[in-house]
Amino acid sequence: MRTKSVLNLLVIDEDQLYAERLVSLLSAYYDEVNLGFLDDREELLKSLRQQWDVLVFGRAYDLSFTDVVGIVQEQNLDLPIIGLMSDEMASTGRNDDGLPSVIDGVMVKALLADKEVQVVMAICLQHANLRSLRQLNSLRHVLSEAEQRANILIKNSKSAVAYIDQGIHIFANEPYLKLFNFESMDDIIGLPVIDFIVGKDNVKGFKEFLRQFDKGHREQVEFNFDSKRMDGSTFEAKLQLAVATLDGEPVTQIIIQQNNNNSAEIAKRLAAAERQDSLTGLYNRRGFEERFEALHQSVVAGKAHAALLYIQLDNIGKISSSLGLQGVDTTIQQVARMLEQTVAEGHISRFSDTAFTVLIEDLSSKALVDLAESIRQHISDMLIEVDKRTTSTTVSIGIVKIESNAAEPQVLFDRAVDAINHIRVETANQGNAYHLYDPSEHANSDDSALAEYLVSAITHNRFELFFQPIYDINQDRSDFFEVYLRLPLADAENTVLTPDKFMTVAKTHHLREKIDRWILINACKQLNEVRKTHPEARVLIQLTSASLVDKKLPSVAGQLIKAVGGVSGALTLQFNEQDVANHLTIAKSQFAALSDIGCKIGIHNFGTSAKSIEIAEFVAPDMTRLARDYVNEINKPDNLEAIKSLIVRTNELNIDVLMPYIEEAATMSVSWSVGARYLQGYYLEMPSKAMNVV
Template sequence: MRTQSVLNLLVIDADQLYAERLVDLLDSYYDSINLGFLDDKEELLKSLRQPWDVLVFGQAYDMSFTDMVGIVQEQSIDLPMICLMSAETAPTAHNEDGLPSVMNGTMVKALRADQETAVVMAICLQHDNLRSRRQLKALHHVLSEAEQRANILIKNSKSAVAYLDQGIHIFANDPYLQLFGFESMNDIIGVPVIDLIAGGDNVKAFKQFLRQFDKGSREEVEFKFESLRKDGSTFEAKLQLAAATLDSEPVTQIIIQQNNSNSAEVAKRLAEAERKDSLTGINNRHGFEEQLMMVHQQAIDGVLTAGLMYVRLDNIGKIRSSLGLQGVDTTVKQVAYTLDELVPEGYVSRFSDTAFTILVENQTAAELEQLAEHIGSRISEMLIEVDKRTTSTTVSIGIVKIEKNTAEPKIVLERAMDAIAQIMTETSNKGGTYHLYDPSEHANSDDHALAESLVDAIANNRFELSFQAIYDINNDRSDFFEVYLRLPLADADNTVLTPQQFMAVAKAHQLLEKIDRWVLINACKKINDVRKIHPEARLLIQLTSASLVDKKLPNVASQLINAVGGAAGALTLQFNEQDIADHLTVAKSQFEALDQVGCQLGITNFGSSTKSVEIASVVQPDIVRLARSYVQDIDSADNLEAVKSLIVRTNAVKIDVLMPYIEEAATMSVAWSVGARYLQGYYLEEPSSTIKVASGT
């Protein structure tokens, strides 16, 4: 006896008798079949408000198969699709063996309409696959909720807990970081667990212990050893291993328990180190956050006013490439000492690897700006000696006033960081200046007005896309195009906004994912027409952090790649380096999933952190796009060496490099010699509203 089964079948075709014939043939496999039939775009948009299980596309009055795929994707619907063609046209969508060019769990392209057996089999199998996906989605939801509860408990636990992936740290809670002397989770990500074990015999025994656990052995889950802190001191400890998941990916959980005989000594060391940065000796982030809470409360009580300055080093990626970690550490220490000297009455802290915070009391906005200008000028004039070489740096400073009616400390800190982002936008990522956050410039009415424009642009296709060619040195061709997004405003000045001007508002109103989806769909529609004449043409599309963590993205990318011809490499998606660093575990999983569906991956603003190559090694992109700072002043010997060093290290892990912002002949002449595979910039070709493949490529 078969289970009760229902099929909701949507057919887009000019021949209703054919659709009814399919229903008759499918009747043997289902208890009930609900048929939807249409042949134009307007009816499709109405029909997609209902739930469907399989869509069969034959012929439509005013849309192609690619148009239909774009419409379904715009609605964010998981709907398997089957493309039908006549005996005459089907060969154009078949491979050299005469089989459909695309055949997977979400799309078959294309079957001959007159081969009804194959069509019926495809419908049944696609429907069965959809039911499995729906069941899997429900199970993932249950697992995700369980994992979320477990992670909340771990983050708030007093026990020292971390997660490992193949013996490498990918997460640690605060007690674990404090136990080993790390200031933030960014410091421990990528650190092998064996680096925290003292003594060769201990390390050898632990490797064997970990191998047995990875093989599935659960007879021994505890290991006693001498543990090694970041400062070189040691203590006796015991660790426990357990299988776990993080972001739905299998990991190993590690819990560290200290030997009680050393607990007093450990507590003393932790108390001493709790508020001090080990590299510079100034206050650390933990100490700053406590001080910010205290100052904020005093401001609320009307006892004082204060100012927060967020100071970020601008060219740390270049220093890392040219002088290594020693250069970075020396620069950070020199800047820390200078800040401590310049603001003796302020509370100066090292907030992260290459950022500092300063709290000063009872200063006006003008005085804060004057202090920021003095700090920036003094640091830019510094000559920093690193092993017989000299380097220099600049800082960008975000300033926020803390007064009686100011927002909570977390928001104050975010505003200081937003001020830095504003500097980067206004200076085209050069930095080297300061910006005072003015709440009146971020009024809700303005934000809501812009948000309404964004919603309207998504719904009514009011965004604009432009395409800039990228030259491939290896293949001597320029049929690779980066996609740029713009938002025209309906005002008297014909204003056109760039993503830097509207993405913050889009994020605040949860519109990032919808904007990314719009760009993907509409760019693929453009390239689909071009690939009919130039089948090697391909796209480079930048997406936001919302898509980086979107588990639906691989399926969306797969369907769009298949719709434009199914060739591997037709679509390359790139994400900002900082977004990847902030979501490293999720990014690794997302990159692997996208790679499996034939999508290539990239990192933009590459080289902007101290761990750029290490981050790239984790996620394994196909291409990285250099940050603007590497191309500026490239005619200087030090800058040129920094670029070459970064490219050599990147090529060594088998990742191609794109050198952008080539805007003059002098830069172009140097670009040939640095080892980058791809070149791009206004000197080569300006962005255009149409995709123009140069003749001969």
């Protein structure tokens, strides 16, 4: 039995007779055409509560084509849009050959309204594409759920399982990492499988085995070989292959099983190695987490009271740029030794590349503050010798008390990170301070009130955007603007909040993605207006990690790029270096998808990691925006050499560098010589509510 064909058509126009004429023509192709007709914004917002198949836009009382695209994106709808115009307006929406400026599966901009045959064909084709898209999304949902179930099973499996792409590791579960003595998945990503195979014949045999499997030959899926770890030890193993998917992309799954010879000795060695940091000899993250969990249970049971100190090195990026990996390793080792000397009692761990933790019991708030000050002072006074050169470092310390009514360990740890963020704000990213997290300053009522205001700001457009020009040395112009978000409060002091004051609450209440979407849409609306008189204008927009991992971001960005003219490079999205490092594989895939639709990519706060260059090389952004540490005291020789070294290494990867925070003439005079393409700062021009092209 044939399914009844139905089209739900929404027309925004001032001429209802024209809309009814379209319905009459479309009736030849559909059993039923349901028409929605309106001509103003308020009616559109109400109407979008229903499901529509195609939206046709002509003229409206208080809406433009860009407004409609923005509203549809705001509502996160899969709704194809067709823009119409009259003969006299054709030049603004059509190319030199008289064709619409944009034609794809979700948008046509713009058809001539009186060419009814073209309009009807466009509606039918857009509707057919939408049906296919809905079916594809349904299938993707089924595949995603199946993949999620499989990945959960793999992550919890006791078997050593990994995913490879063209012989390169892109994922590994905990048993697999333990088998080869890796601390984290970041250490194994990018390594070829053949690095774990002993013997030329075994390597040759495995390459042929993998080649045959990739060609579709599934008769043989097992391969026996001698395997080796990174420390050179070997063991007999069996490898099995299977077809799988990861993030919707086809990959190859491998399972490695070792023979049981010397299993007790191997288990003992692995148990010791998985809790110790090889560089410092301290406990590593796993050792910390086990001790933290046990201590938390003891405190909750009323057997103790304790505290967590989270210690973050402030300037490791600059040390890496000026002294390289040797300087970083030496600094970390010296700080570890100093912590052991300063903290008489306590559990010290190296939590990550540039962070340490201390778990300590039975200290009052004053004693904790005194301990933190002692640690801060001792480390800031250190002179660290690296190959006949001397460097120094400072630390930021977040302190969290663990009491009988304590929250879960992860919440306590997040509070320690929040304390570090508080220091960053209070010291303008200079650090060299400590902060005791006070729960009374973060009461739920205050957070809830701010969360409600954020929702209202998104709904009623209460945010404000400011734009600061960026000078392009290569092009000798300043029509590139960085976008800043502000939230005015309706209080007596006319307070205006910057994102660092409300994004923690936004994260807790899952609002960051919606705020990011608001920035994108409203910045592109203003860009669209500016590009009418300055067609080369473009914007740089900072987004949060919520958007970095959002699979819909390339689609949203693509729609907005088309709405502002479809020119590659009109929109550049930038993400924090630490967020990129925390989601490295996802970031690489996301950056590639954004690049494919003509969106440029940037990394801000660049240079704060010991692996900044490696991160940039892996994800391949178009530009980087330097961290403030590099610009501060740039006139000092060591600081100048550090920034020059970082920019040279970045430019070697064909990545442009933006040098921000130019706030005085002395900094400006030096900035021309360091090799950066872009310059920005209050000395050049202050941010304003409009994009002022000069």
